[in-house]
């Protein structure tokens with residue numbers, strides 16, 4: 001996904017030189033604001049000094065904005081006491097979701113985009129889904145509140161970042177092979193054999209007009225010896 005950048009005011013995070021190996025966790029938050037945008041937040045953290053808080057990313061249903069570089073330390077899970085034994089600002093990336101609409105309802109589009117971003121970060125830094133946490137899991141803070149109140153929402157998020165990437169729809173399924181030259185290699189012997197046997201005649205004008213899914217069925221049956 002496209003990520004735009006507007007770096008936070010230097011007073012809002014700690015410059016560091018983290019390597020990929022230093023990043024062991026991704027922590028999910030919500031901004032708690034209604035109807036805010038990723039860009040609004042990035043702008044705010046860029047122009048306002050001394051906030052003593054920050055996050056690496058802000059995500060809404062349209063885009064993601066990077067506010068603190070990954071190599072630097074954002075102040076997103078600091079606390080006096082922790083629930084989690086090892087996840088801290090120094091070894092994590094913080095992702096803030098602009099999660100509520102103006103009426104205070106969950107914006108699923110923002111959550112979906114956050115899941116995409118988190119997947120990319122997991123791949124980039126070798127973080128498994130067991131190391132993707134809510135702020136709540138790290139310090140006990142009620143954040144992201146909708147995902148604390150409704151554990152199913154969090155479970156769905158974890159599932160979205162865990163399951164294999166959805167396979168793009170197979171355009172091949174709708175391909176029509178008009179002639180033997182169009183038929184893919186894996187099916188060519190089968191089709192030639194069926195034509196030779198007279199089982200496959202096409203439309204009589206040398207046009208086979210075989211649909212891909214039908215071709216797959218023919219090949220499976222042919223390999224099984226059904227046309228011998």
Ligand SMILES: [Zn+2]
Pocket residue numbers: 028029030076135141143144
């Ligand atoms: Zn938080």
